[in-house]
Amino acid sequence: MSKSVARVETAAKAAGLDITVQRMPDSTRTAQEAAAACGCAVAQIVKSMIFEGQNSGTLKLLLVSGDRTVDLDQAALHLGEPLSRADPKRVRSETGFAIGGVAPIGHLSMRDCWMDAALLSQETVWAAAGAPNAVFCVVPDALRRASQAQVLDFDRASGD
8 A cells, every 4th residue: 555545544534534445447537537437426526636826835725526627716716815736746745645646635734725515515525545546435524524624616617
């Protein structure tokens, strides 16, 4: 088992989440791939997206429904500064996860987190578990509590 997957399992246990990490035979790097592998709707996939605040330089974690995209203008209004995509090398060094396997919990250091309100309407959701083919299923409100996320409505359907 990889260190990053073990870190997700440890963080889940510390947060009181009872999860089982599943290794899929194929990649779950995209929301569509993950939904196909998990046998669920794309809307049940949690995209853990890391952005950088353009003024503060701090990394921000957005947990977004797989069928939605982030409206950066709207997000900037709620987060208090414009956002840009974070550099993948910085994401790896500061979170411990590579792009495509960023988990919503288990980061090397705590960071501000926001969760898409659309995820809370799902009975269960699937999130990355620290590797491009590792996932776990969880009740969305339990994930919100474990990630200490604030809820936002990203309100933009994905065109993917």
